[in-house]
Amino acid sequence: MVREMREEMPYGIEEGGREEEGGFPNTSHKRLVVVGYALTSKKIKSFLQPKLEGLARNKGILFVAIDHNKPLSDQGPFDIVLHKLSGKEWRQILEDYRQTHPEVTILDPPDAIQHLHNRQSMLQAVADLNLSDSYGKVGVPKQLVVKKDASSIPDAVANFGLKLPIVAKPLVNDGSKKSHELSLAYDWYSLQKLDPPLVLQEFVNHGGVLFKVYIVGEAIKVVRRFSLPDVTKRELSKTAGVYHFPRVSCAAASAEDADLDPCIAELPPRPLLEKLAKELRRRLGLRLFNLDMIREHGTRDRFYVIDINYFPGYGKMPEYEHIFTDFLLSLVKGKHKKRSG
Known part of the structure; x- marks a missing residue:
């Protein structure tokens, strides 16, 4: 046929x-x-x-x-x-x-895709790259992997030097609904209520906006999405507990037409993205993936990659x-x- x-x-x-x-x-x-x-x-x-x-x-x-x-x-x-x-x-x-x-x-290649199914190994390529040039610096948030025993999390976090609030994500990223759920813990006691295996990331204030960087071979397309709002020191001192979010960056949360502060809305520099994408294609051995990227609030050129997804929802990508x-x-x-x- x-x-x-x-x-x-x-x-x-x-x-x-x-x-x-x-x-x-x-x-x-x-x-x-x-x-x-x-x-x-x-x-x-x-x-x-x-x-x-x-x-x-x-x-x-x-x-x-x-x-x-x-x-x-x-x-x-x-x-x-x-x-x-x-x-x-x-x-x-x-x-x-x-x-x-x-x-x-x-x-x-299936083996290369498998590398992204584990959030511990997923961001290692970005961390190893430690990209820094005249256009900016790209890293990953400070993170810790906890595979079992939730009661030990507060001590492990304190010993590792992670600061509150802390983002908790499932260790396995298999594309399922559960793998996209995340939690935000505001106090030490609440960390015991988390459900390992998890990756714990130090929360970075980023103006409530993240950048979805879609990569298709050598082509790059960036869109803005609403994200978790910034957490002030005052809020942190008054807030307790763990807050669960089913999925942060969904299509309904598009920030493309929102009236945003230009410092927050400005897309990452194109040359920086091209260099990052080229290196990650080589290091990951993949051609179809996207990056969830944030800019540290109050800076113009300090970026963090917080997630990488294989063959993402390209239907949401313009053109x-x-x-x-x-x-x-x-x-x-x-x-x-x-x-x-």
Whole structure:
């Protein structure tokens, strides 16, 4: 079926041909780009929207669902496999397929994705990078991992030197609803009420705004989202307990059109983001991810990465259809250049 559709559709990737004068494609040398996808039903609904599929088809890209009841090698042929499924069995299937089909681009390597499922290792690449240049400095908040025994948390936090308030996040970041829940603890006693395994991060005042930095290959798109409000010393002295938040940065919390203080709303410098994205693509071995980034309130150039997510909700990213389809075509063109070179 896929082979037949390859022949029927004239647009796609050029194979040994060139564009005619005026920029119109020489369709006799084009072939369809087939992207097999293995995604959750929720991801299919949010990502594979009609506008994306329509634009992709106009560019010669066909999205084909991978059938989990059939061997992957019996399907296709695919140029690209796009996936966001969990489980050891699926990772092994993909690894076997990658070994036997080196000509197919796997987005992204399962082992590299697995690295982001643990919030302890997730931010290590940013910490190791310790990026600092004339445009600013990027780090991670001071953090501590607690795997069990909630009663020991106050002593562990005090010994480690974390200051209140403290943000508590589940250690496992598997994309589930629970993994996006977070808590804010205001006093030492309340720390015992937390539920390990957790990553405890020192809360950094950031003007109540975070930046979602979407990365698709070399493309970068930044949007503002409302976040947790700043905590003053006065509030800290008067507040006690643990406050739970189901999810902070959701689509409903867009801050793009809000009347914000320019010092808070100003996006991180583009050169800084490009340098950060380039280094993280290399260190993480990933091409599809986003960063939750904040600017320390009262500074202009002090930034923190507080979370990294694989294959995030690109449907919320402006112009994602054009960015993503261009990215897919660039992957296949790059493969063809390597082969012909």
